Amino acid sequence: MRIINSDVLVIGAGLAGERTAIACAKRGLDVTILSLVPPRRSHSSAAQGGMQAALANTVMGEGDTPTVHWLDTVKGSDWGCDQEVARIFADNAPIAMREMAHFGVPWNRVKGGKQQVFIKGKKAEIEEDFANEGLITSRAFGGTAKWRTCYTADGTGHTVLYTMDNMVLQLGIPVHDRMEALRLIHKDNRCIGAIVRSLRDGEIMAYIAKATVIATGGYGRIYGESTNAVINEGTGSWLALQTGVVPLGNMEAVQVHPTGIVPTDILITEGCRGDGGLLLDVDEYRFMPDYEPEKMELASRDVVSRRMKEHMLKGKGVQSAYGEHLWLDLRQLGEHHLTTKLREVYDICMYFIGVNPITELVPVRPTQHYSMGGIRVNKDGQAYNMEGLFALGEVACWDMHGFNRLGGNSLAETVVAGMVVGKQVAAFANKAELNVEVTLAEEAADLERKKMDRLMNGDGQENVYALRDEIGRILTKYVHIFRTGEGLQTAVNELKIIVDRTKNVKVRTSAPGMNPELSIALRIEGMAKQAYVIAKGALDRTESRGAHSREDYPARDDKNWLNRTLVRWAEGEPDPVFDYEPVGLLDLPPGDRGYGGGHMIDMDISVDEYNKQVDPGQTTNGRLQPAEPTGTKLPKEAWRAKLEGKE
Amino acid sequence: MTSLHTELYPDAVSRHGKTSEAHRISRKALRDELISGLTGAILAAFIWFHLLFESSILFGRAAYDKLALLLEHPLPIAHVAVIGIGIVFFIHFIWASRKIPGKLQERKKMMELGISIKKANNRWQQDPKSDIRLRKHFETSLWIWQVRTGMIVLAAGAFHLVLVAWNIFTGMGIEGQTPGISAEIAVSRVESGLWILYLVLMITVVVHMSIGVYRLLVKWFADTWFVRKYARIIFYFLLWFFIIVGAATTLGLAGPWEGVLS
Amino acid sequence: MGRTLTFKIFRYNPTKLNDKPHVEAYRLEEIPRLNVFTALNMIREQQAPDLMFDFVCRAGICGSCAMVINGRPTLACRTLTADLPETIELFPLPFFKLLGDLSVDTGVWFREMGERLESWVHNHKEFDPQAIEERMDNETAIKIYNSERCIECGCCIAGCATAQVYPDFIGAAGLNRIGRFLFDPRDERGDQEWFELVSTDEGIFGCIGMMACDDVCPKDLPLLEVFAYIRRKVSGIAIKK
Numbered sequence A: 001m002r003i004i005n006s007d008v009l010v011i012g013a014g015l016a017g018e019r020t021a022i023a024c025a026k027r028g029l030d031v032t033i034l035s036l037v038p039p040r041r042s043h044s045s046a047a048q049g050g051m052q053a054a055l056a057n058t059v060m061g062e063g064d065t066p067t068v069h070w071l072d073t074v075k076g077s078d079w080g081c082d083q084e085v086a087r088i089f090a091d092n093a094p095i096a097m098r099e100m101a102h103f104g105v106p107w108n109r110v111k112g113g114k115q116q117v118f119i120k121g122k123k124a125e126i127e128e129d130f131a132n133e134g135l136i137t138s139r140a141f142g143g144t145a146k147w148r149t150c151y152t153a154d155g156t157g158h159t160v161l162y163t164m165d166n167m168v169l170q171l172g173i174p175v176h177d178r179m180e181a182l183r184l185i186h187k188d189n190r191c192i193g194a195i196v197r198s199l200r201d202g203e204i205m206a207y208i209a210k211a212t213v214i215a216t217g218g219y220g221r222i223y224g225e226s227t228n229a230v231i232n233e234g235t236g237s238w239l240a241l242q243t244g245v246v247p248l249g250n251m252e253a254v255q256v257h258p259t260g261i262v263p264t265d266i267l268i269t270e271g272c273r274g275d276g277g278l279l280l281d282v283d284e285y286r287f288m289p290d291y292e293p294e295k296m297e298l299a300s301r302d303v304v305s306r307r308m309k310e311h312m313l314k315g316k317g318v319q320s321a322y323g324e325h326l327w328l329d330l331r332q333l334g335e336h337h338l339t340t341k342l343r344e345v346y347d348i349c350m351y352f353i354g355v356n357p358i359t360e361l362v363p364v365r366p367t368q369h370y371s372m373g374g375i376r377v378n379k380d381g382q383a384y385n386m387e388g389l390f391a392l393g394e395v396a397c398w399d400m401h402g403f404n405r406l407g408g409n410s411l412a413e414t415v416v417a418g419m420v421v422g423k424q425v426a427a428f429a430n431k432a433e434l435n436v437e438v439t440l441a442e443e444a445a446d447l448e449r450k451k452m453d454r455l456m457n458g459d460g461q462e463n464v465y466a467l468r469d470e471i472g473r474i475l476t477k478y479v480h481i482f483r484t485g486e487g488l489q490t491a492v493n494e495l496k497i498i499v500d501r502t503k504n505v506k507v508r509t510s511a512p513g514m515n516p517e518l519s520i521a522l523r524i525e526g527m528a529k530q531a532y533v534i535a536k537g538a539l540d541r542t543e544s545r546g547a548h549s550r551e552d553y554p555a556r557d558d559k560n561w562l563n564r565t566l567v568r569w570a571e572g573e574p575d576p577v578f579d580y581e582p583v584g585l586l587d588l589p590p591g592d593r594g595y596g597g598g599h600m601i602d603m604d605i606s607v608d609e610y611n612k613q614v615d616p617g618q619t620t621n622g623r624l625q626p627a628e629p630t631g632t633k634l635p636k637e638a639w640r641a642k643l644e645g646k647e
Numbered sequence B: 001m002t003s004l005h006t007e008l009y010p011d012a013v014s015r016h017g018k019t020s021e022a023h024r025i026s027r028k029a030l031r032d033e034l035i036s037g038l039t040g041a042i043l044a045a046f047i048w049f050h051l052l053f054e055s056s057i058l059f060g061r062a063a064y065d066k067l068a069l070l071l072e073h074p075l076p077i078a079h080v081a082v083i084g085i086g087i088v089f090f091i092h093f094i095w096a097s098r099k100i101p102g103k104l105q106e107r108k109k110m111m112e113l114g115i116s117i118k119k120a121n122n123r124w125q126q127d128p129k130s131d132i133r134l135r136k137h138f139e140t141s142l143w144i145w146q147v148r149t150g151m152i153v154l155a156a157g158a159f160h161l162v163l164v165a166w167n168i169f170t171g172m173g174i175e176g177q178t179p180g181i182s183a184e185i186a187v188s189r190v191e192s193g194l195w196i197l198y199l200v201l202m203i204t205v206v207v208h209m210s211i212g213v214y215r216l217l218v219k220w221f222a223d224t225w226f227v228r229k230y231a232r233i234i235f236y237f238l239l240w241f242f243i244i245v246g247a248a249t250t251l252g253l254a255g256p257w258e259g260v261l262s
Numbered sequence C: 001m002g003r004t005l006t007f008k009i010f011r012y013n014p015t016k017l018n019d020k021p022h023v024e025a026y027r028l029e030e031i032p033r034l035n036v037f038t039a040l041n042m043i044r045e046q047q048a049p050d051l052m053f054d055f056v057c058r059a060g061i062c063g064s065c066a067m068v069i070n071g072r073p074t075l076a077c078r079t080l081t082a083d084l085p086e087t088i089e090l091f092p093l094p095f096f097k098l099l100g101d102l103s104v105d106t107g108v109w110f111r112e113m114g115e116r117l118e119s120w121v122h123n124h125k126e127f128d129p130q131a132i133e134e135r136m137d138n139e140t141a142i143k144i145y146n147s148e149r150c151i152e153c154g155c156c157i158a159g160c161a162t163a164q165v166y167p168d169f170i171g172a173a174g175l176n177r178i179g180r181f182l183f184d185p186r187d188e189r190g191d192q193e194w195f196e197l198v199s200t201d202e203g204i205f206g207c208i209g210m211m212a213c214d215d216v217c218p219k220d221l222p223l224l225e226v227f228a229y230i231r232r233k234v235s236g237i238a239i240k241k
């Protein structure tokens, strides 16, 4: 078996992975990046809308500060986030945007003078300050108090990823593409690398490193119907779950985006609504102001998706051969806007469904979009219970998103986390010692070889694609926008059976090389088990918070459920183990989000009492000690100063 | 961020300025391109005037002779031109053919691709309702035709040049004939069977010239107001205008249409 | 509707002993709004489990799925079968290294191209986390973005006859990449460096104006415009000296 050594192994070449690699390489470390696909094809490139950072350059962002951004993020998360992490994020986001500008991102810029824009669906005129001309501009996004989302037309993820990858090129960091990490090599809670399968020729290799970073993005494809790329099959979070000691956090927190197009589920960016797109029902009536008079189309995603579903349940949906949907109306934006600033959207509508958004309505429906949950890490990005393992980006539960992420916050998270976590990874790798035990790698590889042998030559009967479709169907049916105890119980029962059935998968072809069917067969166990923990976590959480919305428990329950779900599942064990830990230190006490309605069950202890439980509560669950003690980055009562206008 | 400046390929970009090898190669490449382009442009302009000049036969021999005289007296324009154009013709041939793939294998590859893309258009049904229509593509085959016609122009044009040079400087060994172009000689030459050659030369040179001008315009000016669409209109205009004028002239020189317009 | 489609697919697995390139036919009932992405997955799941092809975003934005469909290099994921006749021929992109069946290695080629052209902003300034960003006017930003939109799908290389014949030619995507940095005021590369980089037969003068790149580019990049700009810029530099 070939063994490849480096100081730092980064699994995943999306924004999060590449930014970390850059941080390490600049500190003189020898880094290797792995990716399923050439780095620029990573799913980060598909993000269109933009990245949030409180730059306050446009008039509509006047008065914006990291504190306001932080407030929006915490509210958006429905208080499910780690407020300290959200703080670190909001404070660093402007620096990250400027750094990306320095690296070469062609951000759209402020143009001085009068501009025609749309505010709350109506034409309006704003006047930009000439003093800010040429600085990075922003657009509106859902759930934000200010215009804060930096963008390059509607190719933000694309330009940022290309620029990031240019830096990787410049630093000469090797990227091994078409490589899939199958299993972590670890012993005694120390991770030393990963077993990797080449998707070019099927070769099994070991990558050994002092520090291993997982940045593999979301797991949306477990849902089948998803806006995610087809490679987002949860292979990264599976690496962690498989260890049996590293917990996944808040797996039930799955975001459904209001506007996936029908029928292909491709995302229409939130930027469309930010720029003035409206949601209409079967009568072409604009219904959002009735539900959300304040934010209208621009409430947070969980709320808009829920309202859309509610409205459809009232019989106001449009019936089509592909099921029920609503309309997104972009016509008033005009041809120029649609073919320049929203050009990708225009192309998608034209090519994939043959709808011309300049003159026609776009059919949309809420679609699975983002996974807030993932590998649970501390504020330095270190995985719980496992030294030498880091995670960041969408795959991680760093936890600035809690139960609902704001649009534009995740792309920004990848870059900010890359800076922050990357520094810690480098610090760790710089002082870490490594005794490579080749036998350990061989053992881990053998497990995978056995698995492959079973899949290819065993006497199973199951068809992997059928199982995959089944998992997607169950999740989409029962673990979506609205959840009920009954439905979730059905999902849990059915998924349990599917987890067992994955053991009997049989690959039909013995073709050498990458063998596409074998590749997916290797992933199916992870997909089934993750689907199971998503459903089980949702069943056990008897409240509604953010994207997790229970019809039988409609209230947000801060008394019992102001916590984070953690789940571990050791190999060979029939059932996963669930634990709960405090969400983190509270600065902004739980309160009303200002949109979404619903009622709350208040905490029965004071914020101080809650905060006292945080450190011990998290440490017993395996959190490693961060470089700086918990709470150092959370300025006390900053929100109060902000609300009282003292900042 | 101190050592961000890696130089992976020092040869690709060398920072030694004017005297470096890279600089020399770059200058040569630019010079080559300018030479083939400019000579092409000169030849194109020459052909425009030349074909218009020849078309005067349609107004009768007198008109033709008058023009011919103008080109020989008082200044020996024709004498200079025949040498000059001969040189330009030769230079153009040498420099332009550097782009023609030398190996048969390579040429085959290009042809195949050209044909494949061309055929592809026929195999894609186009939905007239759709805004995003597949645009037609035929420029690759145009280029192949430019090479093919270039070859014919090389042979036929060279023969013609020698012929007229001989004519301009000598009496071509004919008793009593003064050096210089005249309608009488021209017509007698063409009538006696050379019209086939002239027809072929005319068609190939017009095709070659129109494609050449089209590509020159796109290559150098596509980012100005002068976009490809307009270049294409010019291409069709040049092609059909000169084919018609040329064909009429051939008919004129060959007899039937001589002086029809007078 | 209700057509039965025949997909004629190029098959060859280089890792398989004694495998020879050949074309195999698969039949499929057409469903409304079927695109080649869905069709290929259906074929793989039901008929040919070892069929290799690449899709990532399935939304026309990542550039993974370029292939030659009925003779034309284009993105498979956004090609609707309704636009095609009943027989659909699928071939891998020519020029690039074949990994198997319809899958080719565009990634490595583009990576090498990026290294060769030093595809990054050459800037010796240190980043100052405290300072506000350098200004740039919005028109310039948009101009850069228009070239930056390239998704590295490789259609332009596959469609360009010159690129097939001269493997060292950086191709339309490469020239476009140069344009992207030429437009960028942050890039400190001087006239001489640009001149030496692009004024070569592998660079701008490798292009003889076949225009196929412009015709097949699924992103409708203004390729010819970028080339014309570069041509004149390069000549301008030479004249200035």
Ligand SMILES: Cc1cc2nc3c(=O)[nH]c(=O)nc-3n(C[C@H](O)[C@H](O)[C@H](O)COP(=O)(O)OP(=O)(O)OC[C@H]3O[C@@H](n4cnc5c(N)ncnc54)[C@H](O)[C@@H]3O)c2cc1C
Residues within 6 Å of the ligand: A011, A012, A013, A014, A015, A016, A017, A034, A035, A036, A037, A039, A042, A043, A044, A045, A046, A047, A048, A049, A050, A051, A052, A156, A157, A179, A180, A181, A182, A215, A216, A217, A218, A227, A228, A229, A231, A235, A236, A267, A269, A369, A370, A392, A393, A394, A395, A407, A408, A409, A410, A411, A412, A414
């Ligand atoms: C359609 C869409 C639009 C979006 N728009 C926005 C937006 O406008 N604003 C915003 O803030 N967010 C947006 N998001 C969310 C955001 O794009 C993602 O959360 C973010 O890009 C994730 O980045 P990442 O680096 O964590 O992962 P990714 O970019 O997904 O990268 C994952 C990497 O890991 C590799 N990988 C995966 N598994 C393995 C394995 N087993 N072995 C080796 N390598 C592996 C992959 O090859 C890939 O390189 C959008 C998401 C979608 C789906």
Ligand code: HEM
Residues within 6 Å of the ligand: B050, B051, B054, B078, B081, B082, B083, B085, B089, B153, B157, B160, B161, B164, B181, B185, B186, B187, B189, B190, B198, B199, B201, B202, B203, B205, B245, B246, B247, B248, B249, B250, B251, B253
């Ligand atoms: C300065 C140099 C040239 C001179 C003086 C010249 C002169 C003539 C003359 C006198 C004729 C009439 C026929 C004849 O007398 O044989 C003629 C015809 C023609 N020449 Fe030239 N020629 C020159 C260069 C060229 C070149 C370089 C080309 C193209 C390669 C060319 C293409 C033609 C064609 C196509 C015709 C026929 C026109 C028709 O039938 O429509 N000539 N030329």
Ligand code: HEM
Residues within 6 Å of the ligand: B036, B037, B039, B040, B041, B042, B043, B044, B047, B089, B092, B093, B096, B097, B099, B100, B146, B147, B150, B151, B153, B154, B155, B157, B205, B208, B209, B211, B212, B213, B215, B216, C208
């Ligand atoms: C000796 C015979 C000739 C041959 C073999 C020949 C061949 C070629 C070739 C191969 C090209 C393409 C070069 C490139 O794209 O870089 C070309 C370009 C061109 N030729 Fe000719 N040619 C000949 C004569 C002529 C004549 C007589 C004319 C004038 C009518 C002409 C006008 C042009 C023009 C305008 C171009 C475009 C230049 C460019 O694209 O850079 N050629 N020729």
Ligand code: SF4
Residues within 6 Å of the ligand: C149, C150, C151, C152, C153, C154, C155, C156, C157, C172, C173, C176, C216, C217, C218, C219, C220, C221
């Ligand atoms: S220029 Fe166009 S065709 Fe070429 S790689 Fe880029 S997007 Fe594809």
Ligand code: F3S
Residues within 6 Å of the ligand: C159, C160, C161, C162, C163, C171, C172, C206, C207, C208, C209, C210, C211, C212, C213, C214
């Ligand atoms: S097809 Fe090729 S020759 Fe030039 S114009 Fe495009 S690169």
Ligand code: FES
Residues within 6 Å of the ligand: C054, C055, C056, C057, C058, C059, C060, C061, C062, C063, C064, C065, C066, C075, C076, C077, C078
């Ligand atoms: S799969 Fe991404 S462009 Fe087709």
